[in-house]
Amino acid sequence: MEAFHAGAFSCAGMMQAMGILNRILMAVFSIPGTAAPSGPPVLPADAVAAFVPSEGPGRMEVRTGPSADGRFKSVLTADVREPSENSWDLQVRAVSAGPVASGDVLHLSFWIRCTRSRDETAEGHAQFIFETAVAPWHKELEKDVAAGPEWRLVEAPFRVAHDYPAGKGSLCIRLGARSQTIEIAGVGLVNCGPKAAMDRLPRTKVSYRGMEDGAAWRKKALERIREHRMASLKVRVVDAGGKAVRKAKVRVRMVRHAYRWGSEVTLKYVVTRADTPDGRKFREWIPKLFNTGVEGGGFKWDAWEGQWSPEYTHENSMATVAWLREQGLDVRGHVLVWPSWRYLPRTLRALEKDPPALRKRVLDHIRELVGKTKGLIRQWDVINEPFDNHDLMDILGPEVMVDWFKEARAADPAAELFLNDYALLAGGGGDTAHRKHFDSTVRFLLDHGAPVDALGLQGHFGSMPTAPEDMLALLDRYAAHGLPLYVTEFDHMTEDEELQGRFFRDLLTVFFSHPSTAGFIMWGFWDGAHWKDNSPIFRRDWSLKPAGKAWMDLVLKEWWTDTTGVTGADGRLAVRGFLGRYEVAAGGRTVSVDLPRAGTEVEVRLR
Numbered sequence: 001m002e003a004f005h006a007g008a009f010s011c012a013g014m015m016q017a018m019g020i021l022n023r024i025l026m027a028v029f030s031i032p033g034t035a036a037p038s039g040p041p042v043l044p045a046d047a048v049a050a051f052v053p054s055e056g057p058g059r060m061e062v063r064t065g066p067s068a069d070g071r072f073k074s075v076l077t078a079d080v081r082e083p084s085e086n087s088w089d090l091q092v093r094a095v096s097a098g099p100v101a102s103g104d105v106l107h108l109s110f111w112i113r114c115t116r117s118r119d120e121t122a123e124g125h126a127q128f129i130f131e132t133a134v135a136p137w138h139k140e141l142e143k144d145v146a147a148g149p150e151w152r153l154v155e156a157p158f159r160v161a162h163d164y165p166a167g168k169g170s171l172c173i174r175l176g177a178r179s180q181t182i183e184i185a186g187v188g189l190v191n192c193g194p195k196a197a198m199d200r201l202p203r204t205k206v207s208y209r210g211m212e213d214g215a216a217w218r219k220k221a222l223e224r225i226r227e228h229r230m231a232s233l234k235v236r237v238v239d240a241g242g243k244a245v246r247k248a249k250v251r252v253r254m255v256r257h258a259y260r261w262g263s264e265v266t267l268k269y270v271v272t273r274a275d276t277p278d279g280r281k282f283r284e285w286i287p288k289l290f291n292t293g294v295e296g297g298g299f300k301w302d303a304w305e306g307q308w309s310p311e312y313t314h315e316n317s318m319a320t321v322a323w324l325r326e327q328g329l330d331v332r333g334h335v336l337v338w339p340s341w342r343y344l345p346r347t348l349r350a351l352e353k354d355p356p357a358l359r360k361r362v363l364d365h366i367r368e369l370v371g372k373t374k375g376l377i378r379q380w381d382v383i384n385e386p387f388d389n390h391d392l393m394d395i396l397g398p399e400v401m402v403d404w405f406k407e408a409r410a411a412d413p414a415a416e417l418f419l420n421d422y423a424l425l426a427g428g429g430g431d432t433a434h435r436k437h438f439d440s441t442v443r444f445l446l447d448h449g450a451p452v453d454a455l456g457l458q459g460h461f462g463s464m465p466t467a468p469e470d471m472l473a474l475l476d477r478y479a480a481h482g483l484p485l486y487v488t489e490f491d492h493m494t495e496d497e498e499l500q501g502r503f504f505r506d507l508l509t510v511f512f513s514h515p516s517t518a519g520f521i522m523w524g525f526w527d528g529a530h531w532k533d534n535s536p537i538f539r540r541d542w543s544l545k546p547a548g549k550a551w552m553d554l555v556l557k558e559w560w561t562d563t564t565g566v567t568g569a570d571g572r573l574a575v576r577g578f579l580g581r582y583e584v585a586a587g588g589r590t591v592s593v594d595l596p597r598a599g600t601e602v603e604v605r606l607r
Contacts, residue, residue, distance in 0.1 A: 041098060047094055054091045054092070060080045067185060071185075072185035076187075080182075083177055100163070105198055109186070112183065113151045115183060120423065123426070125144065128142075148427050209469070229578055233593070240606060245587070260330065263524060264522070267317060270323050281542055298313075298320065301335075321377065331377045335383075337404050340389030341391050359400060366404060367407055379454070381488070387437045418456040422460055426459065439477070442455065458488055461507075472514065476514075485516050487511060491524065508554050522536055528540050584602055589606055
């Protein structure tokens with residue numbers, strides 16, 4: 001970045017400095033060729049103080065004052081304690097002070113951050129609406145905004161279609177859909193007039209640090225991939241008598257990746273709707289794309305107890321597992337204990353005042369479920385999201401988590417056992433209460449002898465992706481526990497498919513490059529069977545998204561080995577390939593071999 005210092009500038013020097021600053025701002029906000037908005041303000045002078053909440057303290061507390069970091073003199077803080085099904089139930093509104101005419105272009109700008117969130121993405125959410133101050137509520141702008149822990153400037157131009165005399169328009173901020181604490185500052189709404197060019201006004205486009213093609217982290221990541229994900233495979237071709245065969249043509253073909261690439265799999269498209277067009281497409285793609293599958297619903301305890309839809313039966317869940325195994329996939333189980341009353345069978349609540357019976361019931365469930373799937377399910381999420389969900393630990397004590405892991409290990413000694421939680425990668429870098437809790441929980445479990453085999457980092461990302469270098473620092477942090485790391489539930493909630501594709505490509509590269517990671521599992525691959533209708537791979541009509549192309553390019557092409565060569569005079573050929581299982585063919589003979597990190601040698605003996 002170009003630099004300059006304060007001092008005695010000449011006119012030319014000042015112009016040069018302003019040019020530098022302008023280029024910096026445009027790079028940060030990705031707004032090429034923008035002009036500063038000008039015109040009369042629409043809101044009162046102190047817009048932040050003008051906002052009035054929809055109701056008094058209780059479900060949402062609203063206050064104004066300077067920011068704790070001293071950055072802003074006036075900040076609106078909305079603390080949503082009891083979220084509502086309707087976001088508009090909890091909102092703040094500022095009535096216009098200046099007139100607006102039909103056809104005018106307005107420019108909205110504000111700073112926003114979230115200091116508390118229970119969302120999987122670790123983000124807060126607000127909706128900014130410009131509308132009439134009273135019924136019939138004509139709406140000119142409806143902008144959904146995600147907020148992370150760092151202050152973020154948001155700018156949005158829009159054109160109005162109605163007249164709004166002073167006092168008849170309003171800017172409304174809906175906040176009530178989630179339990180969260182949102183801070184908003186520097187609110188500005190400028191009337192740029194009917195002739196303003198909207199494409200020249202500042203508009204926030206989401207990006208992330210390290211997104212550019214030449215970012216320094218990329219070269220280092222590729223070097224780590226070559227170092228940690230590839231090894232030497234030496235082939236020797238001999239005849240029936242053991243004599244070296246020179247100039248033998250050899251094909252070295254990878255058939256299964258050592259890294260676990262996978263997805264959540266919805267049982268209805270495997271079992272109950274298997275013969276529909278979507279079901280056939282769904283089942284066709286799974287073995288082409290993945291080597292690992294997760295039946296994401298049927299093994300949750302309340303579903304297992306029959307509290308979900310009629311499709312979720314023991315038979316259908318087990319049939320899904322059987323089908324995945326028939327396709328050659330490893331199977332993950334989700335989840336043994338999700339320790340909140342919200343996610344437990346309703347009958348369990350009756351044991352709240354009887355801790356011994358409650359403890360036994362949970363252990364019996366683990367024993368039953370893991371025992372029933374012994375040898376079929378390769379990995380189990382033993383505990384899910386303990387930061388937010390701890391009702392059972394509050395009653396039975398934290399030591400009971402150790403017992404749950406030990407019970408699972410006893411029921412199936414071969415299964416890999418996971419601690420799984422969210423908001424560990426999403427929401428930017430740095431330290432958070434959620435991340436501290438995860439670290440302390442891992443240490444507690446290991447210190448008390450819990451057989452934890454791996455750590456699950458869910459990976460639900462919102463509209464503001466975590467920068468690759470911050471992601472690597474977080475992976476280093478969790479790798480310090482000495483356990484393999486997995487993304488267990490990846491998705492990226494954004495309507496910007498280009499951004500989604502770029503971030504997915506970068507996240508896959510970051511994760512695959514880190515030596516402590518062992519797998520990457522997405523929480524659904526097709527919009528038609530995705531919990532948020534926004535999967536990484538396919539749209540509802542099965543057309544490929546940019547993120548899907550990134551998966552195909554990297555996982556199935558760039559990080560896949562299929563090569564040919566000719567042996568030398570000593571009958572040998574050496575190739576460097578990605579870790580995994582191979583078929584090595586020469587002279588009509590084929591030999592299977594696994595390529596580990598240490599490398600391997602294989603002999604092909606011709607008839």
